[in-house]
Amino acid sequence: MFFLMRGNILSRALSAAASLARGPECQGHLEEIRGVRLRGWAWRPSRPDEKLVVEFISAKRRIGEATAALFRPDLKQAGIGDGSHGFEFELPRDLLDGRERVIHARFKHSGVELDHSPRLLRPSCLGALDEPAGAALSGWAWDPYHPEAAQEIEIEVDGRVESVLTASEMRPDLRQAGIGDGRHGFRFDLPLRLLDGRLHEVRARVASSGFELDHSPRQFQLAFEGCLDGVFEGEVHG
Template structure:
């Protein structure tokens, strides 16, 4: 049995330990970079912390100096192995890859990248405008979608006025959604009828084409909510647990009645991923934290009003809240690409009922 780890790795050397239960002599370790030996030492230093947990007499620590100084970008490729054994020690300090990222960013400040360590859509990249121009130039994206995609990239959301004309969202659609929420009182056939009508309403040609070009995939709506009054600040990934939270959109439409609005924290889709308390904005706590900070510090909040003929598509990471009166209500739909499935379905905890639109887009609840 062999155990050990690299506790610290710097451009000048490494610190760690290795323990072989049946060995009578300390291990000889060598450090490699691209097959070249850059350091060598014997693991015989006394480590009281290892002695206390029963790893022999504790004389299994090591401090190794490299024969030449490395750069930060080379550190992730360093391997430290015991002699005659094909085993690389693992690195306890996992920030080494973030150090690599920071080193690369310093050397290539203009390089495009996603704003989240989780990745995400191309629209969430720092060079999204250039990517869009390239897509238009090579014909992979229709030129008529350019204004809407530019608005989504710049503002984090896009309003599609009167796209639901001539009738738009109706009061009866809200009643139907209530029957879905109270699933115990609705048959599968009833739910499917509701989903069919929702698919025909939301998946207009213009909306499907837009989402396909954002997703690089077919859209699937996994959640339909009827909201009233004021919600707390949130963003798309805080509505449903997703394996890839940076790949999600929220779609809003108003039921008939007084106009409703979204309060949007301006440019929040471009803010850093983590807030002062360490919460990621991809989580519910992170979105609430950013919303509270916006109100306290007087950050710019943009008000976006819309009615039952309009659709508002909110991109990933944009923190916002819904404001509606008691007499009015808002439909909120969570849309993700076909390659993404909410965790509750992946775990097998729940099954779904679905409706497939003629465009190939789907609604599943």
């Protein structure tokens, strides 16, 4: 009985100590794994100007760290200092080997884990929606666990599906970066009706799973420029 009570007291004491370290001293939250990125926030209420460093562990191996210094309006609104306590971390490519991984996030200075750590990394597609260029949108998508498969990409503008494309265009930059054989790009030419000078929002996601690509949504504001000079000998000039 004595040993049982002693064990219970010790367990409660350790639990309380961990709670204190995570609570009043430092607070943080590992929010999600989206694509190849981890996202969350961390801060020390007693030192609101300090930027904490969060380190990441997988299979007892340190895989990297991030400084929680990104500004996020939602954090500011929630009273998390001035809001500049967010972090993002891109997972190393050697973890994308088709196996599930458990990812831990902890305060570097204390080793105490953030709330909602660890999280499970499951196989999923990689991809990104590039910055709009001219009257066209482009990007890429690739499933590292099925590297030969071309992904179907759904393009949505202002809540309306405009097109479903196959990400199969060759892009040398993808091949150089190790994204399969490089044939995983896509391009979408914007309809003229969207070149109206108004602000529009575009989203790109994998049609089969709903997985939204990195940097989606994006906004664009473009106007059609041109004029009709006339018709000469049956030819239109402008």
